Amino acid sequence: MSALTSMGMSELAAAIKSRKTSAVEVIDAHLARIVQNDDVIGAFLSRGDEAARAEAKTIDERIAKGEDPGPLAGIPIGIKDAIHAKGLPTTCGSKILKQFQPPYDATVTTRLRDAGAIVLGKLNMDEFAMGSSNENSAFKPVRNPWDTTRVPGGSSGGSAAAVSAGFAALTLGSDTGGSIRQPASFCGVVGLKPTYGRVSRYGLVAFASSLDQIGPLTRSCEDAALALSVMAGLDTHDATSSAHPIDDYGAALKKPTKGLRIGLPREFLKIGGDAGVMAEFEKTIAALKGDGAEIVDIELPNAPHAIATYYLVATAEASSNLARFDGVRYGLRSDSQASRGGLKEMYGETRDAGFGPEVKRRILLGTFVLSSGYYDAYYVRAQKVRTLIRRDFEKAFASCDVIATPTSPSTAFKLGEKTANPLEMYLADVFTVPANLVGIPGVSVPCGFSNGLPVGLQLVAPMFAESTLLRAGHAVERLMGVAAKQPAL
Amino acid sequence: MVEIDDTLVTRIATLARLSLSKDETHALAGDLRNVLKYAESLEGIDLEGVPPMSHATEGERFRPDVAVHELTRENALQNAPDQEGGLFRVPQVIG
Numbered sequence: 001m002s003a004l005t006s007m008g009m010s011e012l013a014a015a016i017k018s019r020k021t022s023a024v025e026v027i028d029a030h031l032a033r034i035v036q037n038d039d040v041i042g043a044f045l046s047r048g049d050e051a052a053r054a055e056a057k058t059i060d061e062r063i064a065k066g067e068d069p070g071p072l073a074g075i076p077i078g079i080k081d082a083i084h085a086k087g088l089p090t091t092c093g094s095k096i097l098k099q100f101q102p103p104y105d106a107t108v109t110t111r112l113r114d115a116g117a118i119v120l121g122k123l124n125m126d127e128f129a130m131g132s133s134n135e136n137s138a139f140k141p142v143r144n145p146w147d148t149t150r151v152p153g154g155s156s157g158g159s160a161a162a163v164s165a166g167f168a169a170l171t172l173g174s175d176t177g178g179s180i181r182q183p184a185s186f187c188g189v190v191g192l193k194p195t196y197g198r199v200s201r202y203g204l205v206a207f208a209s210s211l212d213q214i215g216p217l218t219r220s221c222e223d224a225a226l227a228l229s230v231m232a233g234l235d236t237h238d239a240t241s242s243a244h245p246i247d248d249y250g251a252a253l254k255k256p257t258k259g260l261r262i263g264l265p266r267e268f269l270k271i272g273g274d275a276g277v278m279a280e281f282e283k284t285i286a287a288l289k290g291d292g293a294e295i296v297d298i299e300l301p302n303a304p305h306a307i308a309t310y311y312l313v314a315t316a317e318a319s320s321n322l323a324r325f326d327g328v329r330y331g332l333r334s335d336s337q338a339s340r341g342g343l344k345e346m347y348g349e350t351r352d353a354g355f356g357p358e359v360k361r362r363i364l365l366g367t368f369v370l371s372s373g374y375y376d377a378y379y380v381r382a383q384k385v386r387t388l389i390r391r392d393f394e395k396a397f398a399s400c401d402v403i404a405t406p407t408s409p410s411t412a413f414k415l416g417e418k419t420a421n422p423l424e425m426y427l428a429d430v431f432t433v434p435a436n437l438v439g440i441p442g443v444s445v446p447c448g449f450s451n452g453l454p455v456g457l458q459l460v461a462p463m464f465a466e467s468t469l470l471r472a473g474h475a476v477e478r479l480m481g482v483a484a485k486q487p488a489l
Numbered sequence: 490m491v492e493i494d495d496t497l498v499t500r501i502a503t504l505a506r507l508s509l510s511k512d513e514t515h516a517l518a519g520d521l522r523n524v525l526k527y528a529e530s531l532e533g534i535d536l537e538g539v540p541p542m543s544h545a546t547e548g549e550r551f552r553p554d555v556a557v558h559e560l561t562r563e564n565a566l567q568n569a570p571d572q573e574g575g576l577f578r579v580p581q582v583i584g
Binding site for chain 1: 491498501502503504505506507508509510513517520521523524525527528530531532534536539540541542543544545546550551552559560564565567568569570571577579580581582
């Protein structure tokens with residue numbers, strides 16, 4: 001791998017600004033790597049090579065004139081195809097949005113561009129972010145750069161694979177139940193789901209509005225800290241975005257491990273994972289303890305109910321959000337004989353033709369739990385359990401600063417291995433969904449390898465405590481020394 | 490708990506505006522049965538006096554009600570599958 005496609009973001013921006021290299025060279029190096037390898041990996045759904053080169057040239061010209069284009073000057077980024085970047089389509093990995101051209105930039109896209117970042121293209125994903133393997137993309141699967149017979153995880157599979165493969169220094173994902181953290185774990189990169197409301201969701205195609213959050217996937221916690229400092233903050237276009245003060249995330253990384261209280265939910269962990277995953281997890285906890293962290297036993301008695309709660313709440317919200325795809329204002333419209341019969345027929349035919357099986361499954365489940373007669377028994381019950389899960393975390397954080405678990409019970413599995421049984425795929429989200437239900441931030445940091453495949457450690461922290469999270473994550477990188485490892489393509 | 494059969498799935502699909510084939514309906518009924526059976530695990534939990542949680546934000550934040558025109562008519566229509574005279578065109582609604 002050329003040095004330019006493996007450098008950290010701040011290092012890369014500094015090299016561009018000091019003219020040791022140029023933004024054009026950096027963009028060209030990444031594009032060359034993509035052209036050479038993405039036929040196999042399948043991370044990108046669309047690219048804007050010419051626009052990227054033109055923007056790089058502008059960055060270089062500004063630097064030559066003595067201007068500062070921003071903290072991300074010339075940094076190549078990729079964006080999950082659920083987040084708008086004007087000039088490129090937003091397909092959400094779905095046939096129903098195949099032709100959709102966004103009329104505006106998402107707030108995160110604007111903020112990153114304003115900081116000097118250059119958008120290379122849009123990244124593959126499970127359709128409407130529904131999936132844990134990227135196999136639900138309507139266009140093509142993504143292959144894991146560590147082993148191309150395996151999945152990259154999902155739903156932000158393209159985003160994780162792109163960072164892992166050295167296609168971009170930073171990618172954006174969205175996380176509704178683990179969709180940033182689980183693929184980050186499978187691909188051996190850092191994936192951060194910020195606190196609900198920390199980053200504006202304006203310009204993100206909604207899946208489950210009370211759970212969705214945009215976040216960065218990067219090669220290190222340092223890069224995640226830099227990205228978050230650019231992306232975070234209040235946005236008048238998103239009423240749920242927060243005015244909570246933004247910390248100095250970079251400074252937090254320099255704090256020592258000593259004094260950090262790490263909670264271990266021993267009972268919840270009995271749900272367990274593969275032996276290899278659990279071995280790397282225990283090794284990492286021991287290393288943190290050796291470095292001065294205090295390990296605290298905590299209890300999350302309702303956490304085992306999180307999966308059932310999540311799949312009732314998330315599908316209910318999805319069935320409502322996805323009602324907008326009706327063949328009228330945008331997207332596909334069915335041209336079948338039946339769809340010409342009238343408006344209702346057109347709706348039904350369009351949605352049947354445009355949505356894939358997993359999306360239909362979730363729309364149906366969500367419609368069912370919200371329907372008259374079942375609403376209280378399923379939807380309201382799940383919302384009440386959600387309260388209990390939040391209370392568990394509030395209680396636990398009285399005695400610890402972060403909570404550690406594996407990110408996923410397994411390492412990356414084979415393509416096709418879990419597609420036959422949707423419920424089995426859902427159960428693998430056991431460690432990631434609680435953070436979405438509660439609204440707290442979570443990060444997956446590479447902590448080891450099992451049979452040559454990356455293992456991720458998940459840390460979650462109280463609302464708006466991303467600083468603590470990144471500090472602990474940075475300690476894991478330093479102690480375990482695996483964050484810098486990259487696959488041979 | 491409720492029996493999920495093809496008839497119920499057909500009714501739900503109508504509410505969701507999904508024209509499913511018979512095969513799809515049957516397969517989805519099986520999937521729904523499995524997931525809802527798993528969700529029965531929530532039934533034994535004591536929820537007496539527990540309020541429902543709909544989102545993670547606390548309180549509501551309002552902004553001044555000021556009209557801004559960020560989307561032009563042309564932009565709003567640029568992705569429409571069918572349009573006429575600056576409006577979205579749909580199949581006939583009233584006979």
